[in-house]
Amino acid sequence: MKAVKIIACLLLASIQLSAVAQVTPERLLNAEDEPENWLLYGGDYDSHRHSDLTQINKSNVDQLELKWVWQNRARDGASEKFEATPLVVDGVMYTVGAPNNVVAIDPVSGRLFWQYSYTPLPEARLCCGRVNRGLAIHGNDLFMGTIDGKLLKLDARNGEPVWLVDVADPELGYALTLAPLIIGDKVIVGPAGGEYGIRGFIAAYDVESGEQLWKFNTVPGPGEPGFESWEDPEQEAWKIGGGSIWQTGSYDPELNLTYWGVGNPGPDWNGDSRPGDNLYTESVVALNPDTGEIVWHYQFTPHDEMDYDATQAAVLVDMEWQGEERKVILWANRNGVFYVIDRESGEFLLGEPFVSVNWLSGFDENGRPIRALYPTEEGTFIMPNNQGATNWYPPSYSPVTELFYMPAWLDTFSVYTKRPVEYTPGQQYVGAFPTMAMPALGVNPVNQRLPEEGLGAILAINPQTGEVVWRHMMTNVTDSGVLSTGSNLVFAGGREGHFYGLDAETGKELWKASLGGQIANGPMSYAIDGKQYVAIAAGAGLFVFGLPE
Amino acid sequence: MNRFFRSVLGLIPCTLLAFSGAVFAQEHSYAPSDIENGRGLFQANCLGCHGDNGDQVEGADLSSGRFRRASTDEELIRLIREGIPNTLMIPKTNLSYGDTRAIVAFLRSLPTGGALVADNRDVRIGDASRGESLFFSEQTQCSACHGVNGGGNLLSPDLANIGATRTPGSLEDSMLDPAKEVRAGQRFYQVTDMSGNRTEGLLLNQDTHSLQLLNGEEKLAAFQKSELDSHGFIPSPMPSYLDVLSPAEVADLVAYMLSLKGDQ
Numbered sequence: 001m002k003a004v005k006i007i008a009c010l011l012l013a014s015i016q017l018s019a020v021a022q023v024t025p026e027r028l029l030n031a032e033d034e035p036e037n038w039l040l041y042g043g044d045y046d047s048h049r050h051s052d053l054t055q056i057n058k059s060n061v062d063q064l065e066l067k068w069v070w071q072n073r074a075r076d077g078a079s080e081k082f083e084a085t086p087l088v089v090d091g092v093m094y095t096v097g098a099p100n101n102v103v104a105i106d107p108v109s110g111r112l113f114w115q116y117s118y119t120p121l122p123e124a125r126l127c128c129g130r131v132n133r134g135l136a137i138h139g140n141d142l143f144m145g146t147i148d149g150k151l152l153k154l155d156a157r158n159g160e161p162v163w164l165v166d167v168a169d170p171e172l173g174y175a176l177t178l179a180p181l182i183i184g185d186k187v188i189v190g191p192a193g194g195e196y197g198i199r200g201f202i203a204a205y206d207v208e209s210g211e212q213l214w215k216f217n218t219v220p221g222p223g224e225p226g227f228e229s230w231e232d233p234e235q236e237a238w239k240i241g242g243g244s245i246w247q248t249g250s251y252d253p254e255l256n257l258t259y260w261g262v263g264n265p266g267p268d269w270n271g272d273s274r275p276g277d278n279l280y281t282e283s284v285v286a287l288n289p290d291t292g293e294i295v296w297h298y299q300f301t302p303h304d305e306m307d308y309d310a311t312q313a314a315v316l317v318d319m320e321w322q323g324e325e326r327k328v329i330l331w332a333n334r335n336g337v338f339y340v341i342d343r344e345s346g347e348f349l350l351g352e353p354f355v356s357v358n359w360l361s362g363f364d365e366n367g368r369p370i371r372a373l374y375p376t377e378e379g380t381f382i383m384p385n386n387q388g389a390t391n392w393y394p395p396s397y398s399p400v401t402e403l404f405y406m407p408a409w410l411d412t413f414s415v416y417t418k419r420p421v422e423y424t425p426g427q428q429y430v431g432a433f434p435t436m437a438m439p440a441l442g443v444n445p446v447n448q449r450l451p452e453e454g455l456g457a458i459l460a461i462n463p464q465t466g467e468v469v470w471r472h473m474m475t476n477v478t479d480s481g482v483l484s485t486g487s488n489l490v491f492a493g494g495r496e497g498h499f500y501g502l503d504a505e506t507g508k509e510l511w512k513a514s515l516g517g518q519i520a521n522g523p524m525s526y527a528i529d530g531k532q533y534v535a536i537a538a539g540a541g542l543f544v545f546g547l548p549e
Numbered sequence: 550m551n552r553f554f555r556s557v558l559g560l561i562p563c564t565l566l567a568f569s570g571a572v573f574a575q576e577h578s579y580a581p582s583d584i585e586n587g588r589g590l591f592q593a594n595c596l597g598c599h600g601d602n603g604d605q606v607e608g609a610d611l612s613s614g615r616f617r618r619a620s621t622d623e624e625l626i627r628l629i630r631e632g633i634p635n636t637l638m639i640p641k642t643n644l645s646y647g648d649t650r651a652i653v654a655f656l657r658s659l660p661t662g663g664a665l666v667a668d669n670r671d672v673r674i675g676d677a678s679r680g681e682s683l684f685f686s687e688q689t690q691c692s693a694c695h696g697v698n699g700g701g702n703l704l705s706p707d708l709a710n711i712g713a714t715r716t717p718g719s720l721e722d723s724m725l726d727p728a729k730e731v732r733a734g735q736r737f738y739q740v741t742d743m744s745g746n747r748t749e750g751l752l753l754n755q756d757t758h759s760l761q762l763l764n765g766e767e768k769l770a771a772f773q774k775s776e777l778d779s780h781g782f783i784p785s786p787m788p789s790y791l792d793v794l795s796p797a798e799v800a801d802l803v804a805y806m807l808s809l810k811g812d813q
Binding site: 122123125126129130173196419420421426427428431432433439440441445446447448449450473474475476494496498512 | 589592594596598639640642643644645648733734736752753754755756757758782
């Protein structure tokens, strides 16, 4: 009888345990205190992508061995770019393969707990592949944006859908490709679609009900601040002005501000129909997450006509700046410039090119770029190329080395030619695609290019000066994110399919694995039962490495 | 019916078949406005993947004017709108039938069936039969390296389809100033190992750590960069004919090249 009572108590305890929310807002606020887990897309709210785990270190990284591979096979058989960074939560890995195939995986064996294949509407239209960059978790629920413009809530325990809400109309080119951001009891997303004449926004939804709580228009309308930067006399351009969102924002709980990068204005390569600076495209915006109100902004590329989306991760760092402790954002922009910005006020502190650039000649006293070149009808040679000196590929910041690590496309160029463009709902609204020596998205299995047509590199940048401290060169460009670790390692890869372990202080290659498919996502690290693992996707597969038993 | 007449009659069905094939592949004539509209739509929707020359996607060289998965215009339209499963060629559902037809019009309009970037230079085009004689002559020795449906060597491009993929201007450049533009896939490379042994060949592929060549003996050869003393691109062995051929002879060769359009 006593044994029966004990079993009953244990059962009750386990039932009560399961009713307790797994990932509370407090756990997310202190994600860096749980290095064995990876609770947010960027590792923590600062988007540092830095792991404090140290078991894998400089002396043993060359012993890393493959532990398991998971190959994504979505329901329709598609195997497209794998851009997601997994989450690892209390012994379970969650990730997304293209297009919206969610899985829960045993992070030790690679075996599935469950799989949920969301089938997007055929109306979904994307400029650049049916991709997804990851999930968010709150309580026992996962959140995923879908490429057909919806936000999906799933039960993390069995993969069953809880609700699906419409965020924006896929037939007009709106798509969700980013990993959502949880702040408190809100889940925050924004749409891709800058090539379809969307009007972008950032919106917060109630994690329980799916109700929209606020919406910030990244292209302001009449009466909204910033509308004066859309100067066409007809006042029509803003309605289809772009301003997409496709990289997850960061969050400073002390300032209670969330930071998001905004994409290109539409049409991309001919701005004649949209005179003015075209706020808040190509900007970082600081929003109050309670209300969605804008507190400040900084525009990296006013009146952009080169498609230099400012859709990079905002890396939040507290550091001494010219003798004063400052809360800053480190931002390596697609336009080829590394920025340091005060994240309390939006003040421009530093702008230093990290590759060859010729579109600007410097900055004025307010930190506004001085434009040197514009697309013309004859064609203008502009560096960097249309795909950018970097892009959404998430960088890393190590509090140990105090260096910023990023993927870069070195010394690329495009010829930008201005051609007439008209808007038709649901169709691409871009202008003439700039010429490039480097494939923008596709990966040719052979590389016969000349070095002057562009190379790839992982860079280490000193945030105090913008100086490049070291370069790890690659003969092909890279769409890989970067991970740094507490043992002074940096992990990253590239289109060639090599995955590297580098010395964080020197860039020296300490280990590599050839994975046979392009790396287009951010590596991450986790630990189970005291054993550290490193995960990276390449091609359609997710690869996990660890030390020998 | 004499023997001559019978043989001519015997040719008629074959000739009709050949013509019907050509007509079938390009059954529409397009208005200039369609073509211009198609050019813009192509640049907006296709260039990102297919590249400026239309040859960026392995196995789908749009500049060749030939399409593996589609022969008729309707098949091309369907392919563009429905995409190709399991590839990055996603359905272009955003394009209307008319827009897709305009893209096809643009692709079909290209003067040699290829070369997406218009080359409007005034290039002298001579006599193709004289050009053919020159091509196979001792004077030029073109055929010592280049094959036309066979012949030549493996290090030099076979020219059987060159008339469908190149403009007159680029053909003239290739003969007079071959270093002006050496295309990817035709670039030569040299490696020197630690013992000083040199190998030259056609660069097939490279990554950060290794090189894959077709060497001078037409054998596949791979090298680890870490085991080499030096390596790098070298000039193409294609000589300039600027001081070898007269302008009229160059024009004849251009005409012959333009006549080589594979099995279209």
